[in-house]
Amino acid sequence: MDNIDQIQSAQILTSENKLFTQRDLPRVKVYQWKNNEDQRTIEGILHYPPGKFQSKNLPLVVLIHGGPGPASTNSFTADWYTWAPFAASEGWLVLEPNYRGSFGYGDQFHNEVFLQPLSRPGRDILLGVDQLVTDGIADPNRLAIGGYSYGGFLTNWLITQTTRFNAALSGAGAVEYVSAWGTVDTSTFIPSLFGGYPWDVPQNYQNESPIYHLSQVRTPTHIITGEKDVQVDSSQSFILERGLHYLGIPVQLLVFPNEGHELNKNPWYGKIKVREELKWLHKYANRSLTIMKD
Template sequence: MTDLHADVEMPELGRTEVLSWESKDGRFEIEGLLTYPVDYDPSRSYPLILNVHGGPSGVFVQSFTGSASTYNLQYFAQEGYAVLRPNPRGSSGYGRDFRFANVRDWGYGDMDDLMEGVDEVIDMGVAHPDSLLLMGWSYGGYMTSFAVTRTDRFKAASMGAGLPNLVSMVTTTDIGEYLVAHMGGEEFWEDYEGYERHSAMYRIANVETPTQVIHGENDLRVPFTQGQEFYRALGRLGVPTEMIVLPRTPHGPREPKLQMEVSKIIMKWFDKHLRPSGPKITTE
């Protein structure tokens, strides 16, 4: 082991623990990771960010990754936010039945798993029920777009590389067959009603949550037009929104500068709509 740069002070980190809760339909035990704010005080309740992973077969694991990623979770923790990272149905690592439990059910059973986790953290006294925020990338961006059509509990949301329109998505993405498989093997012309049912664009009139849209300029996995559709529609509805285009970026930021900027951009959006002039934490 070495002790290089011993004179550089390490930043404080929020501790992370594994939580579990029962799914709303009673089928599964759902796990998630809760990262506490730095200097957490159990007598206080805090703003909570619900962070949804991609995939949907992605999975959050309890390990420290020193490399840069799309979301700098400890940055949010240092700013007084708690962060919940659930593994809803559809995630890898919990068996075949769990992995395929959200096939042809995107936005419903999986979202219920997420919201049950949010309620668990509220019941613990960690999160304030009036200070909830939402962010996700790729499938997590999809869930962000769909969630704001189903609930107004979030003060603000940030959709990263989201796919709000499965009809236009399946004919423009570079992995159309993957999406078809998650729709039960039916093409959109065979089940147009099903694709609509699971697309936020066809429910967008329900949205009241201020929603930020972030998308890579050169994204082939989730084409840029997906973000553009959602942003334009939100604007026409009068919902507070903004669109951040990441230059030279495929399906997620690769350049270190852009990786560092994404969390700052999201933090600015969350602060604007949650606590423009108020305290970082609230008493229970």
Template sequence: MLIQLYLLLILQILSCFAIEAKPKLTFDDFFDYTTFPFLKFSPTGQHLLIQTRHPSWNASAYENTLWLYDIQNQTKKLITTNLHQSIKPQWSPSAFTWSNNDSSVYIAVIDLWSIDKENELYKDEWKDVIQYRQHVVRSNSTIYRIDLNLNNLSLPVERNIVRNVSFLINQLLYVFYEEQLIVSSMSKLVENLNEFELYSIDLRNTSKLLKLTNNEAIEIELQLSIDGHHLLFLTFSLSSNKGKFNDTQYRLYSLNLMNEQLTRLGETFHGSINGYTIKHDSGVYILGQLGTEVQIYTEQSLTKDLIHHHGRNGTYESIVSSNKNGSIAFVYSSFEKPMEIYFINNIDQLKLAQATTNENDLFTRRNLPQTKLYNWINEDDHRMIAGILHYPPEMLESKNLSLLVLIHGGPYWASLNSRELAWHDWTSLATSEGWLALEPNYRGSTGYGDQFLNEIRYRPLSRPGKDILYGVDRLIKDGIVNLHRLAVGGYSYGGFLTNWLITQIRRFNAALSGAGVVDYASARGMMDMSVPLSYLFGGFPWEVSNIYQNEAPIYQLDRIHTPTHIITGQNDNRVPTSQSYILERGLHYLGIPVKLILFPKEGHSVT
């Protein structure tokens, strides 16, 4: 009797500490995730501009909302729920770009008047005939200075033309100390890298247009140093197959505007520099990716290595620093924590940082996958390959599981230690349905060095494909995966690799091909980014036809036995929709179960 009472008492005590089981993630939950595309400190350091992107169920679209956050009072004020996703709001005196006294603002617009006039002349001569290159590549911009009357804002503004340029402008930056504008050029088609460069315009003599770069890369995230003497920017490398450069991970550069000397920052860093912000004391905070981690580093001197600030494991994004007081804000997430914004007064508080937003609290109340890193060897060349294993909830280290291989796009990207719930990354949803998900960081992924990234060249499908297949083999040998329950999928380059993999083995029971390619010679002639393909394959189709044929699924389509689900945007210019039609028609002819789903009015990104 005493033993029974004792056991009853123990059970009652244990029940007091029992944690209520969390419900599993549902389909509707999955799409209820909020992201933070934009952060910016006010000049006083007392406020933050915060952009949130959240699904609006009533509108069947994403809602881009802009908030004004009061740091001291920890309150936020709604500015707009209709912020266009292409707009990055700025505080004066550095908005679109502001002049140094807030009385003027510089803007760049597409020269629609010239296009309309050209269209009229064109119709008179050519009627309804369309000349492809003239129609697609036309690109002129006009830079205006808008003058404001600060004493009477009700008066009409004055608009003055600064100059016309014969290219599209991606970003515009005002340099106050020398009265000049920095512009980055761009083109709708990525087929000539000379169309992506940096220029300066002397506002005292606007006829001068000085080219600042010539580097076969796309310059992004332009920022001016505190003293205004240096221009900082990231480069996204897209080398041509004829050029003197190789593709690299993201890099950070500083351009001295006084002598035009270009300096690479973080030169000793082995990984990819995914972002940065300028410190109030003229140093730089860098978001550096090594493997699956994105951490915060400081470069204070060109002669010293980067300083790693030890915070939490995971992924730091969108870091900003106040020029007034040095405080820092950033977006952070990890396998264990959903994405939120964090604020700290100085970098020494990084480990103690607390979230200032609570937009994704729902996901702390759901039973999400348990995750671990997983490494294996490509036995062809003995390269170590890394990946991420997402186990179904409460099944960490379980055996004999059903496997979904979910392949990231790019190829110059990577699966990270982050909690991202998005239309292209649905590991959390798959694991909630009992699947083990493997995200492989195959050859071509960032975060493992430039050599690892470039080893994809000349074998852009077969080499990373082998990386992935050896990972599946290893999981089977370790008893983690059931040999008879395998699926594979991916979007964009993940779709490219999915199409390739199902031509190589019959082992997969199902495949999801998202915006994939089956014939790279024809795809190259239709996509808006042809330069990367020429580089990856080592030349044009008429130069290295053997590589294009050996790496293309279309010539091995009769080896496919995997039922395949195909998805693509109806208006995709990045990866031509026609490639999905070709795959569907081929599999249908061969008698392989196949279904093609088109998303109306959607491009490459499903928004």
């Protein structure tokens, strides 16, 4: 093609992912709210179920990104890790919050995750849920939360801070950060979050570790871990499962054998993960939706 005027004579040679042109897809918008404690504006990506853009009183699942740096964006993804479009296609309103610590909002915003690595971003997230309920967008009786890696960290924290969620999905999350530091493959990551090593700031570790607040949990929780995860040792998931079991909270632990943090050894595991998480959401948070078929 020599010039732009010839564009009308161009022929389509390929048609990849044709299926997505034959069905309704979720619509997305940026959603903002205030953290009234310091007047910070927080935003997230809001995915509406197909055909329900701008609808009210929808079942909500909050899917929290990992990192904490890599922020959620208005982009299409179709994998087990970033599955908001799929969850929306299954009937859920999905909020992906870009909490304190996310990239893309300036150095200060990112650095505000340090010293309070769970409680501060956790408040950002809960205030977003509050705003969605206040605006009439989310049904307060059908709320769920979940995340993987740092998203799992925050999920584990938030179920100790509120009983509003009907279901939780914890993936590769930590619950006790001294032992997490001792088993992680990078020895500086956790101390950088907490402001020092465990013997330097022991109170920081205790204040922000969900295990010490676990008696407050009332949320049925589904847990996933890779057996050979060296970024977040699987023992953290075992501790969470045992604690919730002793407390009488509905809990299910799914361990993928020989898998690390990325769950990339067996391509079926990603499908199994999402399928089982959707079943959990259906069972405890929204029975009105049709669950994913095997």
